[in-house]
Amino acid sequence: MPGFSSPQTRRTxxxxxxxxxxxxxxxxxxxxxxxNAGANASGTTDGPIQxxxxxxECKVSAAEAPSGNLTFAVKxxxxxxxxxxxxxxxxxRIVAEVENIGPGITRNLxxxxxxxxxxxxxxxxxxxxxxxxxxxxxxxxxxATVDADLQKLVDTxxxxxxxxxxxxxxxxxxxxxxFATAYAAGDAAKAKSLYAATRMHWERIEPVAxxxxxxxxxxxxxxxxxxxxxxWTGWHRAEKDLFPPAGYKALTAAERGALAKQLVxxxxxxxxxxxxxxxxxxxxxxxxxxxxxxxARGKVTGEExxxxxxxxxxxxxxxxxxxxxxxxxxxxxxxxxxxxxKDLDAKFSxxxxxxxxxxxxxxxxxxxxxxxxxxxxxxxxxxxxxxxxSKLTAAVVx
Amino acid sequence: xxxNFLIGLREGLEATLIVVLLMAYLTKSGRRALLxxxxxxVGIAVAVSVGFxxxxxxxxxxxxxxxxxxxxxxxxIIAVGLVTxxxxxxxxxxxxxxxxxxxxxxxxxxxxxxxLVLVAALAVGREGLETALFLWAAAQAxxxxxxxxxxxxxxxxxxxxxxxxLHRGVLKVNLSRFxxxxxxxxxxxxxxxxxxxxxxxxxxxxxPGLHSLAFDVSAAVxxxxxxxxxxxxxxxFSPATTWLEAAACVLYTIPVMFFYLRAxxxxxxxxxxxPAATAAVAS
Ligand SMILES: [Cu+2]
Numbered sequence: 001m002p003g004f005s006s007p008q009t010r011r012t013x014x015x016x017x018x019x020x021x022x023x024x025x026x027x028x029x030x031x032x033x034x035x036n037a038g039a040n041a042s043g044t045t046d047g048p049i050q051x052x053x054x055x056x057e058c059k060v061s062a063a064e065a066p067s068g069n070l071t072f073a074v075k076x077x078x079x080x081x082x083x084x085x086x087x088x089x090x091x092x093r094i095v096a097e098v099e100n101i102g103p104g105i106t107r108n109l110x111x112x113x114x115x116x117x118x119x120x121x122x123x124x125x126x127x128x129x130x131x132x133x134x135x136x137x138x139x140x141x142x143x144a145t146v147d148a149d150l151q152k153l154v155d156t157x158x159x160x161x162x163x164x165x166x167x168x169x170x171x172x173x174x175x176x177x178x179f180a181t182a183y184a185a186g187d188a189a190k191a192k193s194l195y196a197a198t199r200m201h202w203e204r205i206e207p208v209a210x211x212x213x214x215x216x217x218x219x220x221x222x223x224x225x226x227x228x229x230x231x232w233t234g235w236h237r238a239e240k241d242l243f244p245p246a247g248y249k250a251l252t253a254a255e256r257g258a259l260a261k262q263l264v265x266x267x268x269x270x271x272x273x274x275x276x277x278x279x280x281x282x283x284x285x286x287x288x289x290x291x292x293x294x295x296a297r298g299k300v301t302g303e304e305x306x307x308x309x310x311x312x313x314x315x316x317x318x319x320x321x322x323x324x325x326x327x328x329x330x331x332x333x334x335x336x337x338x339x340x341x342k343d344l345d346a347k348f349s350x351x352x353x354x355x356x357x358x359x360x361x362x363x364x365x366x367x368x369x370x371x372x373x374x375x376x377x378x379x380x381x382x383x384x385x386x387x388x389x390s391k392l393t394a395a396v397v398x
Numbered sequence: 399x400x401x402n403f404l405i406g407l408r409e410g411l412e413a414t415l416i417v418v419l420l421m422a423y424l425t426k427s428g429r430r431a432l433l434x435x436x437x438x439x440v441g442i443a444v445a446v447s448v449g450f451x452x453x454x455x456x457x458x459x460x461x462x463x464x465x466x467x468x469x470x471x472x473x474x475i476i477a478v479g480l481v482t483x484x485x486x487x488x489x490x491x492x493x494x495x496x497x498x499x500x501x502x503x504x505x506x507x508x509x510x511x512x513x514l515v516l517v518a519a520l521a522v523g524r525e526g527l528e529t530a531l532f533l534w535a536a537a538q539a540x541x542x543x544x545x546x547x548x549x550x551x552x553x554x555x556x557x558x559x560x561x562x563x564l565h566r567g568v569l570k571v572n573l574s575r576f577x578x579x580x581x582x583x584x585x586x587x588x589x590x591x592x593x594x595x596x597x598x599x600x601x602x603x604x605x606p607g608l609h610s611l612a613f614d615v616s617a618a619v620x621x622x623x624x625x626x627x628x629x630x631x632x633x634x635f636s637p638a639t640t641w642l643e644a645a646a647c648v649l650y651t652i653p654v655m656f657f658y659l660r661a662x663x664x665x666x667x668x669x670x671x672x673p674a675a676t677a678a679v680a681s
Pocket of ligand 1: 409412
């Protein structure tokens with residue numbers, strides 16, 4: 001009868017399926033082993049890092065570790081089942097996890113972690129974002145030497161920066177919405193309080209944002225730089241309205257609404273477009289330099305935020321963006337030009353330390369509160385950093 | 399104790415349900431002789447899992463997290479494929495049950511022996527490694543604090559007991575209804591297994607979209623509650639489900655269910671047409 005294949009063929013189907021299953025799983029299993037650290041003598045770790053998860057706390061015995069194999073011994077001292085995650089710096093990508101840790105049980109999580117920033121999280125009850133903490137993996141000095149590894153380091157750095165850009169744009173979109181809502185509703189006090197902090201997310205990723213020639217002027221044009229006939233939209237238009245100079249005629253509610261709407265729409269567009277931007281090591285290096293040039297051109301002079309005087313927020317954000325790009329390239333740079341890496345480290349720290357002197361609460365002093373010599377000091381540190389930073393791209397790419 | 403019990407129960411149910419339904423099917427259709435093959439599959443899976451788990455816990459090398467998730471996810475997806483094949487095989491043989499084709503059908507069932515072993519091994523194995531790792535950890539801990547291992551083992555035992563009761567209960571159901579509903583249940587479970595496999599692969603970073611949630615009802619259905627445990631154990635229902643998981647589940651369950659029901663609800667008595675219908679299903 002035609003409907004039935006013979007027992008023979010059925011048997012081969014089954015056997016074939018078994019072979020397919022085995023070939024799919026075996027190589028995967030064999031190629032993805034990792035050393036069970038702690039027990040063996042390869043010796044990059046001094047025993048496991050102890051994690052104690054309770055229903056309300058997630059205690060990690062160390063906040064940093066040298067790169068190489070890491071072992072977290074995760075003990076559940078709570079009453080609920082818990083999970084432990086090591087997340088990438090963006091807080092989204094799972095680097096490693098161990099699930100199903102019942103009360104009273106200790107389970108080990110072993111991973112090979114390159115130097116960088118991570119987030120640890122316990123998830124008692126297996127839901128929500130978990131109880132998070134920052135975790136740093138420091139370079140243990142065990143350096144990769146072959147070219148293939150170098151390329152891997154470059155790729156890792158670039159993808160870390162892409163994650164950073166994604167994270168910043170997400171926060172920018174959310175912050176802009178909140179700002180625009182308050183501003184459109186005429187809640188000037190709230191809008192003012194959100195203005196500088198929200199713009200920081202923009203300023204951190206400015207080189208990427210500026211690669212879209214049409215969006216940058218729509219979002220960030222200053223009145224002084226307007227071309228004849230150009231319609232003025234974006235942050236600084238709202239800034240002037242929120243921090244009005246003498247004799248300024250305020251926008252009507254309708255005009256405010258339209259401006260807020262435009263700001264949100266342009267930011268959303270920016271966010272969509274950054275998702276498909278191709279990043280590369282040279283873009284990171286050049287972007288870092290551009291950010292510092294921005295500081296020298298606009299922030300240290302107080303021109304950027306001529307009405308709100310919140311230039312130091314932008315200053316800090318530009319430096320953040322430049323430093324993250326540098327740090328993502330650092331593993332490569334350390335192999336190609338260790339001296340330059342050291343120099344940049346020192347100069348970033350010096351500038352950051354000086355900037356920190358002007359911190360106030362969550363933010364900074366206003367630009368017009370700075371003394372002339374204070375500005376001078378900042379300016380010279382920016383110049384001092386700019387010089388070695390201009391060599392970063394060439395050192396990494398060539 | 400309760401929490402460890404629930405882990406055992408959930409993992410036990412996840413592993414046994416498919417096996418139990420296939421067992422009931424073999425018994426009901428008078429092919430008890432094939433049961434040892436099912437058990438052989440279960441045995442292989444348990445042995446491999448326990449051994450592998452011990453090796454990973456106590457040996458010098460462990461699996462990377464991506465590898466663990468990829469194995470779990472990969473096995474789940476292969477298991478779905480095989481279970482689907484079994485369901486249609488069941489539908490086909492059920493239709494001809496009691497007819498003069500019986501001997502021929504038994505021949506076919508003989509040929510599916512490999513499939514049976516494999517389905518059982520996959521259904522148990524996809525959860526086996528994770529469960530074994532948990533049990534070894536619990537065994538290590540049981541010296542110092544209470545009895546986590548005991549709780550987990552009781553959970554597994556209860557899962558097995560529930561499986562047995564289901565098996566008995568299902569055997570009492572009237573024959574024609576039985577064949578339809580075991581199949582329906584298997585399709586629904588397989589849809590959940592598929593979603594679960596997709597989730598594992600998302601966690602491993604092999605598939606994207608881990609953070610795009612279709613819905614999150616973990617406040618209403620906490621994963622650690624007994625009902626959350628049962629939903630997860632039986633249907634692989636995850637209270638926080640990503641779009642990709644949801645899509646995989648829906649895109650699998652609806653068409654497969656449609657073809658399954660169509661294959662089952664064609665009038666079975668017009669014998670002349672039967673071979674043609676089975677051919678359609680087989681292709
Ligand atoms: Cu599971």
